[in-house]
Amino acid sequence: MSNIGSYEERSKKFDWSLAENELEYSAGDIINIGWYCSDRICQKGKGEKIALQYEDFCGVEKKFTFNDVRLAGNTIGTFLNNLGLRDGDRICLFMDRIPELYFSFLGILKIGAIVQPLFSAFGDESLFIRLEDAQTRAIVTQRKYLYKIRKISNKLPFLEFVIIVDHIEKKNLESKEFALSLEETSSVNDMKVFPTRADSPSVLHYTSGTTGQPKGVKHVHYSLISQYITAKWVLDLQEDDIYWCTADPGWVTGTSYGIIGPWSLGITQCILDAGFSAQAWYKFIEKYRITVWYTAPTAIRSLMKAGEEITKSIDFSSLRHLASVGEPLNPEAVIWSERIFGKPFHDTYWQTETGSIMISNFPGMKVKPGSMGKPFPGITAVVLDSKTFEPIHEPGKIGLIAFKPDWPSMMQTYWNNQEKYQEKFINGWYLSGDKAYIEENGYYWFVGRDDDVINTGGHLISPFEVESALLEHPAVGESAVVSKPDEVNMEVVKAFITLKPGIIPSSDLALEIMNFVRKKLSSLAMPQEIEFMDNLPRTRSGKLMRRLLHAKVWGEEIGDISTLEDD
């Protein structure tokens, strides 16, 4: 029997107070995500239950109970306080998926500071932009990433502390650097958790848009209410489940459903700190008897591509519920999973800005392969006419996906960018930036983005950011970046480039430029294809006509080119 039971019944009488009551929270109370994810679980008598089962690519295993997690969070929080870090300070996490990342996440929240998780594969420029914008005061990292931080540290006057969790004595610490070893530090049993309230800032996640720099999405501690109940009803997490969320905590899925959702429910979760390998992933599921698996369509398509032969020797009988996130799940993947695992992946739709699942396929509800599903109970979702911004009532008509504001995990602002935040709301609706249509039976069907943002492997990449990085290469004259269809990742980055006079295009130059962007920004942002051109299409007023390049790549109609600059 699923936690949600009947979707229809739940939708009729839902109120967020249901989640508040389960969490024993009332308006005005202290609410601290770090406390709810560790201390409260221990107080409920589950201190000795396994919270985290960790394994790295070498097969090293580590196991931590909820009490271990509580103590580690306290120890790190106390260490940070002793350095002088306080509530409201931004503290970045820049690590692989090691246990210290998860402990630090809770420890930072417990002292009332704002945790800023960043993907460890970001290059120094991507890191700099995000740390500068947030005026981050501290960064918790591993020694393997110090070289990136040291490149930019002197340009960040607000950055006072670089905390290294795996420092080796023989390597000297530089200015601002501090070593923290949980194994060598006395654990702190009693720590006064900072009394955060519903509107106290908690997590700052960065996300990309079409234009401008990445935006810091500010969430608050009250987001727990949404994350708790959606983890319970959509992911169907139950007491004896062994849960695996494959998302990195540098992204919102990895925090909302890789830490907060499962641990506020007191669920055991497994973490595999390794690169992708179909065989390794399947063996991980079998070894730990994973029951609930939350992963990305890109990963699912990679597994499909790896073939079915390797699945034949794996026991998947533990799997009870499968869900996916990040981009639309193609119907073939749903049908494939029914064949291989005996059950379908349930697509879920939400964003960094929404903080939790908004539209989903639910346990017990018929999965329509390719459909986003239906709105979570308590979420009012519509598709809006793109000209009038009024709800469309006609089934099958495409419009902009929008939500009635003020669900518990709705972002509170974009950091330092209230103007951009206000642009997300129109006519009383929150605009997602995506397009869909609704069938007569209430199922939503994703159509595409309403802007030029590239969704690659479930991660949003800003063409502007990539174009800016390209322009920093000495050979590049002009650049334009669009998405290109990809069998596994849905979309990848493609760049059109003109070169400076005297520079000869070549496949080696293209490779050099690819690596240049990869190291500056990230491997996600790296153009997977570069096409050299004599000129880029521009209007007579000089504006880049990215849509022409997009149409060329996707084989679409070009449309009106009457404003195109003459050659």
Place this chain on the structure above:
Amino acid sequence: MQKYGVKKLAIFPPLKMIELNDLSHLHNYKYQIMEKLNLEEMKELVLRYVIKEYMESEDTEITYDTPLISSGYVDSFAMVSLYVFLENKFKIRIPSSKATPEAFDSVDKIVALVNQYIE
């Protein structure tokens, strides 16, 4: 089966292997087919490229059988640039269906894959 690498022309003394420090200026040079590289030389070429491009430090110690993809040293997106490097360097075309994370998971495996497509 002959094996090929590339070298710079004329401006510099003929080299059997690429001077990897000069990779950033390769677009200004022309290439010619050079004499055969043996298996060890191919592995060394690939290893030095992987260290230079994907490791945080050129002192990082990896070997021909160090897992590259499954360890997370090279993720599936970055793997594309390694794929392009191999095609450029060895003048081959590797079918995308063969360019899997498993086939790219170590220098040994990469060179074994490359050898399948060298004429």
